[in-house]
Amino acid sequence: MIKSELVQIVAAKNPHLYHRDVENIVNAVLDEITDALAGGNRVELRGFGAFSVKNRPSRSGRNPRTGDSVFVEEKWVPFFKTGKELRERLNPDLADEDDDED
Template identity: 70%
Template sequence: MTKSELIAELAAANPHLLGRDVELIVQTIFDEISTALSRGDRVELRGFGAFIVKKRDARTGRNPRTGDTVSVEEKTVPFFKAGKELRERVNQRASRQRRAAPSVAAKT
């Protein structure tokens, strides 16, 4: 789902809100998460997950095109850890899809 699809679905689910208001709400949420992460803060959305910043140490890597070794500097990267409820919902859906799909072995 893209950001514009998210905005469209939220606007459709909340007809009492103007489309531009829904867009502003979504953008504000994303901006606040980005601002908190840039400060090094953790953002936790109960039942959904947590956004944190992780530190990656400097290392020696390889240029995939040439194979030459290159030094990669230390950096911080955003990281998302799914919450328990989200993991369970995703796993339930995946298991339902596996059960609903016909087995390849059964066809042979």
Template identity: 70%
Template sequence: MIRSELIQKAAEENPHLTLRDVERVVNTIFEEIVDAMCQGNRVELRGFGAFSVKKRDARQGRNPRTGEAVQVEEKHVPFFKAGKLLRDRLNGE
């Protein structure tokens, strides 16, 4: 499912809201999740899962084409851990 499909589905289930209002709500939710993660905070949606940021230390890597050693800088990556209800539902429980 892509963002536009999510917006369309939410608009269908909430006929009292305009498509523009639903789009604004969805975009606001995503922006708040991104903003919280940029500040290093964890975002937990009970039953769905938790979004967090993991730090990857700098390391020595290899260029796969040449085999030459390259320095890979430290970076932060998004991480998602599914909640129990989501895992159970995916496994048919």
């Protein structure tokens, strides 16, 4: 799914809102998540998952085309960990087994 598809789905479920308003809302949510991650914060959406930023230290890598050794600089990368509800919806058979253990 791409952002424009998400906007269309949300607009269809909320016919009382203008399409441009839905687009502004989706953009605002994504911008806030991005700004929080850029600030080094963690963003948790209960039931969906948590976004965070992880550090990848510098390392020696390899150019796959030539096989030459190259230096890869340190960088920060976004990381997403799924929430329990999302995992259960993706794996309904496993959720039933977890309920049996309780």
